[in-house]
Amino acid sequence: MRYLLAVSLGKSLRYLLRLIRRGGGSALPGLIVSKLAPGLLSRTLTKLPMGVVLVSGSAGKSSTTQTLVRLLEAHGIRVFTNPSTANIRQGYYSAILESGDLFGRLEFDIAVIEADEGHGVSLAREVKPRLVVLTNVLSDQLDRFNDPSYVVAMLQSIVDLSAAAVINADDPNLAQLALPEQTHAAGLSEELLLSKEAPSYAFNFKPTPELVRSARVVSGGVEMAGSAFPSSSGSLEHLMNDALALLAASQLVELQVERAREVLSSPERVFARNERVVIQDREVTLRLVQNPTSFQLNIDELSGSETPLMLMAGSDIHDPSWLWTVDFSKLQKVDIVSGSNAYDLALRLDFAGVDINDVEPDIAAATDKFLALSGDHATILFSADAMRRTRRHWGLAK
Amino acid sequence: MGAGEVITYFSFQPEHFNNNGDQGNLEVLKSLIGDSFSPTESIELADFVMFGDASIAVMQHHAAALEKLRAAVRARFVAGNPTLVVGRSYEFFASELGLDCGRVERVSEFRLSAEGIFGYRNTDNNLPDFFQKGAFIGTNFFGPLFAKNPELTEKFCRSLGATVEFGAKRKDFVEEIRRRSSGG
Numbered sequence: 051m052r053y054l055l056a057v058s059l060g061k062s063l064r065y066l067l068r069l070i071r072r073g074g075g076s077a078l079p080g081l082i083v084s085k086l087a088p089g090l091l092s093r094t095l096t097k098l099p100m101g102v103v104l105v106s107g108s109a110g111k112s113s114t115t116q117t118l119v120r121l122l123e124a125h126g127i128r129v130f131t132n133p134s135t136a137n138i139r140q141g142y143y144s145a146i147l148e149s150g151d152l153f154g155r156l157e158f159d160i161a162v163i164e165a166d167e168g169h170g171v172s173l174a175r176e177v178k179p180r181l182v183v184l185t186n187v188l189s190d191q192l193d194r195f196n197d198p199s200y201v202v203a204m205l206q207s208i209v210d211l212s213a214a215a216v217i218n219a220d221d222p223n224l225a226q227l228a229l230p231e232q233t234h235a236a237g238l239s240e241e242l243l244l245s246k247e248a249p250s251y252a253f254n255f256k257p258t259p260e261l262v263r264s265a266r267v268v269s270g271g272v273e274m275a276g277s278a279f280p281s282s283s284g285s286l287e288h289l290m291n292d293a294l295a296l297l298a299a300s301q302l303v304e305l306q307v308e309r310a311r312e313v314l315s316s317p318e319r320v321f322a323r324n325e326r327v328v329i330q331d332r333e334v335t336l337r338l339v340q341n342p343t344s345f346q347l348n349i350d351e352l353s354g355s356e357t358p359l360m361l362m363a364g365s366d367i368h369d370p371s372w373l374w375t376v377d378f379s380k381l382q383k384v385d386i387v388s389g390s391n392a393y394d395l396a397l398r399l400d401f402a403g404v405d406i407n408d409v410e411p412d413i414a415a416a417t418d419k420f421l422a423l424s425g426d427h428a429t430i431l432f433s434a435d436a437m438r439r440t441r442r443h444w445g446l447a448k
Numbered sequence: 449m450g451a452g453e454v455i456t457y458f459s460f461q462p463e464h465f466n467n468n469g470d471q472g473n474l475e476v477l478k479s480l481i482g483d484s485f486s487p488t489e490s491i492e493l494a495d496f497v498m499f500g501d502a503s504i505a506v507m508q509h510h511a512a513a514l515e516k517l518r519a520a521v522r523a524r525f526v527a528g529n530p531t532l533v534v535g536r537s538y539e540f541f542a543s544e545l546g547l548d549c550g551r552v553e554r555v556s557e558f559r560l561s562a563e564g565i566f567g568y569r570n571t572d573n574n575l576p577d578f579f580q581k582g583a584f585i586g587t588n589f590f591g592p593l594f595a596k597n598p599e600l601t602e603k604f605c606r607s608l609g610a611t612v613e614f615g616a617k618r619k620d621f622v623e624e625i626r627r628r629s630s631g632g
Contacts, residue, residue: 252505393628
């Protein structure tokens with residue numbers, strides 16, 4: 051009865067908020083229900099017949115989660131998941147409110163949950179994952195985690211609570227974890243490991259055990275169990291996420307090679323990774339940047355023809371100092387800089403020699419100004435908070 | 449230092465000691481001073497010396513090399529020579545600056561020091577947020593300290609023998625950053 055009341059209240063609140071705030075209003079109901087019915091999450095998820103998979107790490111969680119979800123769905127599995135960036139406790143509850151019935155029950159086979167490193171430990175404690183997928187450890191969110199060694203400790207706790215693991219074995223921070231017997235590893239081919247595009251991870255100088263790579267990232271795709279899986283992903287970071295998702299899927303279902311190939315070669319897989327939307331008859335490319343690595347990747351991928359170009363740094367960036375680790379020198383000009391950290395980003399860009407036409411911290415005003423600018427390759431790079439506010443302003447319900 | 453004379457800098461292991469974009473301070477000085485600001489591999493010969501913040505793993509890895517530099521850092525402190533030590537490097541060299549480094553509850557927030565210096569503190573050490581003797585600076589303010597403190601930076605550049613102008617637009621940006629971080 052308690053769950054019925056809490057979920058009913060949450061669903062009603064969600065409905066009302068969405069009437070008021072187009073495309074938004076999912077966080078608050080999740081937060082309230084998490085307080086009113088704290089046991090709902092474990093009760094709901096542990097009843098799923100195929101169990102729970104957690105995807106965690108510093109970067110690439112969204113891409114890996116969504117590719118894994120698509121791979122499983124392509125095999126006829128009904129997958130419960132949380133939306134990209136809604137990877138903390140209230141986000142899990144919001145997802146239940148969205149997909150569950152009035153008792154919070156889920157008609158799914160399995161849950162694949164993107165879990166923030168900090169919140170993942172308590173979630174793992176509650177749901178005892180059948181599998182954890184770990185992407186990497188970067189020097190990221192130092193205002194929260196202070197030091198990568200603390201992130202490693204949190205990921206170790208998640209691993210300790212999980213029956214099996216799939217990890218990126220190229221990252222020494224992950225390869226050095228005490229891993230369960232059922233661990234499978236992905237990595238770059240030896241040739242790619244030596245390339246200058248090979249991803250870097252949080253500094254680690256300890257000796258690293260050599261793990262057998264069951265999935266290998268090769269140029270343009272992934273190789274696993276004697277089959278090649280060409281991928282639409284561009285960077286080696288994204289290909290590694292594909293390899294992890296593929297390897298994880300192979301532990302959960304009998305993988306049909308053709309179906310998996312279709313998923314990996316699909317160009318429109320991941321939310322806000324070079325996503326194209328149409329706003330007021332205008333095509334706009336959206337790119338989510340969540341940390342120095344993804345910001346740098348997105349800057350590097352720009353062709354120079356992006357006009358108008360807007361960069362947005364929202365309130366999710368608590369200490370914008372890390373913007374100074376990104377090399378912006380490739381950019382000639384930025385039309386608008388926005389978000390609550392707009393002036394920090396503008397200062398950084400100015401010292402990098404980038405021309406800035408306008409600084410407008412207010413996201414609604416900035417997005418309106420942006421759409422009024424001419425140019426046929428409108429592009430926005432935004433942090434998660436700026437993305438949510440922009441989507442809400444434009445009524446993009448995600 | 450005469451006009452056009454080279455101003456040299458030494459930054460210890462810049463790739464590893466860049467936890468929060470501390471190496472951005474070099475970018476700021478280079479942008480203001482120009483091409484005459486150039487690197488040297490000798491701490492003894494450098495006009496400006498910097499030790500950025502680093503992770504625990506990096507500090508352990510370089511501990512022996514850092515130990516060897518204690519005397520040079522102490523000498524720069526005594527002379528008040530242009531130096532910037534940040535975060536865990538500040539902790540490492542605290543005893544050379546006559547400071548006792550202890551532990552308090554970690555605070556992560558924007559702050560204005562008693563000297564009017566603005567920055568982001570994210571540490572659990574008890575050292576002063578900003579500590580200066582002459583042109584020697586120890587600080588817990590991570591990231592681009594020089595970018596966010598125009599007056600300090602102009603004065604610091606003068607100690608290096610360079611007269612620089614921060615620029616009105618950049619000063620406006622800094623003003624807005626400070627205003628917004630204080631809830632204004």
